[in-house]
Amino acid sequence: MSCLDEIKTMTLKLLKKIFSNSLNEYYSKEEINTLFHILIEFYLGINKINYIQDPLYIISKKNISLIESKIKMIQKKIPIQYIIGExxxxxxxxxxxxxxxxxxxxxxxxxxxxxxxxxxxxxxxxxxxxxxxxxxxxxxxxxxxxxxxxxxxxxxxxxxxxxxxxxxxxxxxxxxxxxxxxxxxxxxxxxxxxxxxxxxxxxxxxxxxxxxxxxxxxxxxxxxxxxxxxxxxxxxxxxxxxxxxxxxxxxxxxxxxxxxxxxxxxxxxxxxxxxxxxxxxxxxxxxx
Ligand SMILES: C[S@@+](CC[C@H](N)C(=O)[O-])C[C@H]1O[C@@H](n2cnc3c(N)ncnc32)[C@H](O)[C@@H]1O
The missing domain is CATH 3.40.50.150 (Vaccinia Virus protein VP39)
Incomplete structure (x- = not known):
């Protein structure tokens, strides 16, 4: 995800792809899918239905960085419940x-x-x-x-x-x-x-x-x-x-x-x- 520094915005769909690629050596496909949806709902207010309806929704650089920081925590195996805190x-x-x-x-x-x-x-x-x-x-x-x-x-x-x-x-x-x-x-x-x-x-x-x-x-x-x-x-x-x-x-x-x-x-x-x-x-x- 370090290449994300140069990226200004991206679509939700691309964010999910990068998210999956960053975690596939640590978690199963299903787990990654669950983690992605928990994070984008909690931090970006985008639920699964929103995702399905608008996968080309544009994510700001600020939010990309936010999700990137959470990916690093997930890679360290910090439980998702502690990451989001509730x-x-x-x-x-x-x-x-x-x-x-x-x-x-x-x-x-x-x-x-x-x-x-x-x-x-x-x-x-x-x-x-x-x-x-x-x-x-x-x-x-x-x-x-x-x-x-x-x-x-x-x-x-x-x-x-x-x-x-x-x-x-x-x-x-x-x-x-x-x-x-x-x-x-x-x-x-x-x-x-x-x-x-x-x-x-x-x-x-x-x-x-x-x-x-x-x-x-x-x-x-x-x-x-x-x-x-x-x-x-x-x-x-x-x-x-x-x-x-x-x-x-x-x-x-x-x-x-x-x-x-x-x-x-x-x-x-x-x-x-x-x-x-x-x-x-x-x-x-x-x-x-
Ligand atoms: C397995 S956790 C259960 C927490 C919560 N009840 C739950 O089910 O999610 C055990 C709890 O017992 C507490 N505990 C450990 N030693 C204790 C002690 N000597 N006296 C009272 N509580 C203790 C821990 O701090 C912890 O919160």
Whole structure:
């Protein structure tokens, strides 16, 4: 794309061709197509229909340079969500940056499962809220719910608070390190968490862009007990759930049966495992 310095303007169609050529050694044709349309919609306000209707639309030099700078970021494998700085799920816009995990489809499925099961107003706690994904979705879609959301760092909660404010969703945020001995001052009907669950020894199997750009404290477990978050959350939930309260956890596919056993040992009842859209056992719920 360095030749673009000499170019004053070009058509949308040519921009797409240059975009594809710059990225074809890094991504598949479909991925490049998706990335192109996300970028031109976000930065230039040109959606797919506009593109189809007017491929000869002229792009200014300023906008060519803008897209060129984004291509360089994509070549470095920076996730598109961090490049544009936001994602949208269930009609909620989430700001995302290097401090918070990029929302994953299976976590939205976990939210949908809770929303499906919970028809009455209730009090909810989201442990390890990150961008605020789970907390904001549940507050928006479970009418009358009161939602608390915890994370361990102020930098992370700052993003979650911005997201709540921007979407006009009321959440009670608090800095809490769940691995410390947290006192039970409040009771909840639902506790939910998508905690860190990847062992540091598994880093070699994780996609390069995740390891390089997403926050390790959201993904990897320190120390040699990769179930530590589950043990702490289950222990805490035993005391912090109201009677008939429900704990929902997102899990690593290889560890969900271990989590099930920890729940059983702690006398949780009605334990149910749910598969995600790809048929992977990724979610578990249990009642106290
Ligand atoms: C896998 S991310 C989930 C983020 C968000 N809930 C989601 O599903 O997209 C795990 C979150 O747990 C938080 N976390 C890590 N260690 C923690 C701790 N000791 N206490 C509380 N939260 C912690 C991380 O900062 C991160 O936001």
């Amino acid at each position: 994602v949208e799920h269930k009609n909620i816009k989430f700001k995302v940056n290097k401090y918070v995990l990029i929302p994953r489809p299976e976590t939205i499925e976990l939210c949908d499962w809770i929303i499906f099961n919970q028809k009455n107003k209730c009090k909810i706690l989201d442990i390890g809220t990150g961008s605020g994904l789970i907390a904001l979705i549940l507050k928006k879609y479970i009418t009358g719910s009161i939602v608390h959301a915890w994370d361990k760092s102020p930098l992370i909660l700052k993003i979650a608070k911005e997201n709540a404010l921007k979407n006009n969703i009321e959440i009670n945020f608090k800095i809490v390190d769940i691995l410390k001995n947290v006192k039970v001052n409040d009771k909840f009907d639902i506790i939910v968490s998508n905690p860190p669950y990847v062992d540091k020894s598994e880093m070699q199997f994780i996609d390069e862009s995740i390891v390089k750009y997403e926050p390790h404290s959201a993904i990897f477990v320190e120390g040699n007990d990769n179930l530590i978050f589950y043990k702490k959350i289950i222990q805490y939930s035993k005391d912090a759930l109201n009677s008939n309260g429900t704990l929902y956890l997102e899990c690593h596919i290889d560890r969900i049966n271990f989590v099930k056993n920890i729940l059983k040992i702690n006398n949780f009842k009605n334990i149910k495992i749910k598969e995600d859209l790809f048929g992977r056992k990724r979610m578990i719920k249990a009642c106290i």
